[in-house]
Amino acid sequence: MAGCFRSSFVHPLSLRSSQHFPVGLRAQSTPHSIAPSGRIRWYATHSDLGTQGSSRPSRKQITVLSDDGTYKWAELSGREKVARATQQSFNFLLVALGVVMTGGVCTFLYLDVFSPNSKTRQFDIAVERIRNDPRCTTLLGEGKKIAAYGESTWSKWARNRPIATKIEKDELGREHLIMRFNVEGPLNRGVVHLHMVRPAEEKNFKYRILALDVPGHPRIFLENNTDSSLGGKKSPLKIFGIRWR
Structure with a gap:
């Protein structure tokens, strides 16, 4: 009777793990129990499942409007x-x-x-000369109270009146700056005529005419130079309806 009985128990050490167990569970799996048939039951540990299910967190896509230089x-x-x-x-x-x-x-x-040759700069210089000339202050009044302004405009609300200015070249290549503006003092009003010439090979303008016209009084010349002193022959110009000699 005893000779006919064969035990079905197989010792765990007699099994080759490389032939009976998956590769992924071989390193960290541990035996939990032995089945009645003699085979060992193996279970995967928590670390095995965690490493397989983990993934890198996703980031927001970079666009033209959202790129702030965070990523290299x-x-x-x-x-x-x-x-x-x-x-x-x-x-x-x-x-x-x-x-x-x-x-x-x-x-x-x-x-x-x-710029020394700008229209604004030449206007300021001419106004200052009118205010400091005794002949002009005699007709207009105290120099500090003399105001200078441009032509009247269609808008009565416009505070800045444009200065009538023109720049052109003659047949000799000289540049002419023509300007006309109004002045008003405590005694009278007047019109200032400015004509400057810059020869072709020079950088700065030179006065040809700087004159003040006050109604009922002779013209006052602060500058009155001929064309011969400005590098050319006498050639009258007609600008703004006025012939300049």
Whole structure:
């Protein structure tokens, strides 16, 4: 009877783990119990399942409007690199446009206001000479109270009156600056005529005529030079309906 009985128990050490167990569970799996048939039941540990289910957290896609430079260039995809390049190109164009506009404004201010040969500068000098000339103050009144302004406009609300100014060149290549404006003092009103010439090879304007006309009084000349002293022959000009000698 005892010779006929065969035990079905198989010792665990007699089993080759490489033939009976999955590769992924071989290193960290542990035996839990032995089945009645003699085979060992194996269970995967928590670390095995966690490493297989973990993944890298996703990040927000970079666009032209949302790119703030947080991610490096190497971390971007092809589409994100195109978005960043587009954004940087647009920013560069804005900066370049700002530089050009700033340069244009500065150039305009210098040529029209701060340059020694600008119309605004010549107007200020002429007004100051009228205020300081005794013959002009005798007709107009105290120099500090003399006001200078341009031509009247169609708008009665306009505070700034434009100065009648014209710049042109003659047949000799000389540049002519012609200006006319009004002056008013406590005693009278008058009109100032300014004519300046800049020879072709010179940088600064020279006076040809600076005169004050007050109704009922002879013209007062503060400057009255001939063309011979300005590098050319006498050639009358007719501007603003007035012939300049």
